[in-house]
Amino acid sequence: MKPIKRRFFCAALLTAVMAASGIGTAAADTGCRGALLASTVVDRIPADKVGEYLRKANLDPSRAKFGVIAERIEYRTVTPNGRPTVASGLVVRPDGNPAATDLVSWAHGTMIYRGYAGSVSATDSTRSYAALFASAGYVTSAPDYLGLGTGPGTHPYLDVDSETTASIDALRATKQLAARERVRTTDRVLATGFSQGGPAAMALGRALSRGADPHLRLAALAPISGPYDLSGLVSTALSGGIDNATAYTAYFTVAWNRLHHLYDSPAEAFRDPAIVDLFDGNHPDQEVFPKLPATVGELLTPQFIEKLKHPTSALRRAFRVADGTCDWRPNVPVHLFAASGDHTVPIWNSRTCAGQLRENHATAEVVDVGAVDHLPSAKRASAQILALFQAS
Structure with a gap:
């Protein structure tokens, strides 16, 4: 399909958009961090086709209710040194959901090539996982991180701080996009991610719990197969x-x-x-x-x-x-999904994380999805995570 692209500008327009949506002006107040600069529709899947799409991706379609619209966004964020930059990400939203919806943040796993990012690649698993959550009614934000997708520069791989800022700013931009499309969102963030995205999700949860943005609140935390140690x-x-x-x-x-x-x-x-x-x-x-x-x-x-x-x-x-992304006390239970058969990021990483969380008097459990390897662990965990989010 032919992409549909819209462009936006910072400062005054951002303030007006966010004020009109009732979500405040946090991005404008932080030097336009999180300001939505552009959006491009990259895919539409009607409700009667979502189930087939998810099945082809080996994901459980049983909770799908809506068609989905996927858009690439470009937004303002910062480098690891705190300098202004631009990043891209994927936003997938339910098509035709009139109710207020929570936000899901999906943090993707390792990718070497910028062209594999979910905002530009129709075949990357990020696109299908985001569609899974969106088809159940959630607006899903999936940052590419820095230096991947259409973002400039190189990717600061396994840099917790920039993964956190890129994720928070992607959520801010996602709320602006949702407001423009008249999709009402709450302040609740349901955070998950796979592999590299496991610690990224944990760090995002920590930042939100410590008040990184007053209009975003951690409501659930369920990462998958992350290298926490x-x-x-x-x-x-x-x-x-x-x-x-x-x-x-x-x-x-x-x-x-x-x-x-x-x-x-x-x-x-x-x-x-x-x-x-x-x-x-x-x-x-x-x-x-x-x-x-x-x-x-x-x-x-x-x-x-x-x-x-x-x-x-x-x-x-x-x-x-x-090594410290699990060394804090979340105010929500943490469900750490991992696989006993994982030969890439062994399950002891999740057990180490759970131990750190419990030492901080948090509620944490490791959910073993079975004797499967790294990539299949995310597919096995996804349906359980969606069920947890719907119960949160």
Whole structure:
């Protein structure tokens, strides 16, 4: 279908739109963070076709009631250094739902190529998961994060702070889009996400619980198969103890060097310095994976492996932040979905998270979706999460 694109402007118009919708002017008050700049309709699925669409994606269609409209949004947010930038994201809303609806925030998993983002790719799983929630009546916000989709620059992979700001600002922009389309939304946010999106959802929940936006309130938290113990997972990857260890380790190393300056020259970290060029966001998986060695020992220099095994200074501080997304006390029960058969992000990550939450006197449970691997764990969890959200 031909995209339908609309453009918006900041400041006065944003204030007017938000005031008219009764949701306040939080984005305008924070330098237009979250201001909706543009929207493009990328898909429409009528109510009589939603069930078939979800079944093809191996998702449970039993709770679908509405057709859905999917739009790519572009909105104002900030870089990891707090500088103004623009990000894209996907908003999927129910078509024809007259009642006030809660917001679902879906945080996606690892992607190397910007073109795989749900706002631009019709085949990425983000599109189908967002449609699942929207077909049940929720306006669903799925940020691409920074540097993916149509956003500028490179992606700060596994950077909790920018995942949080991108998610909050996407929710702000989503409320503006909903108000424009006369879809009433509440202040309740039901947060979930998969893999990389697990800690992102936890960090979003923490920010909302601490008052990051007075017009957004955490109402449920149910992430899936997340790397909550990132330092432990990196250590496991160094020994080849997870699937696709070289891809995840290379991506992490390149991205965190941009954030935390882990090396002066790529040759200090990589046996083949050209590996760095593969992780600029412009190379699809089929171009990246054939060029990666079989083991982490063949990927990284011995000196850099030792640096990852024994982090100091900026790297140690960064791991502490990444490992701390579960170290707080949510005011809602937390349901951590994971799979005992996961060889990419093992279930002990979720158990570690639950332990941290309980130490903070929070209510947390790990829900084992079975002896399936990483990607199927999200499909198995999704129907249960939707049921939890409807009961929240």
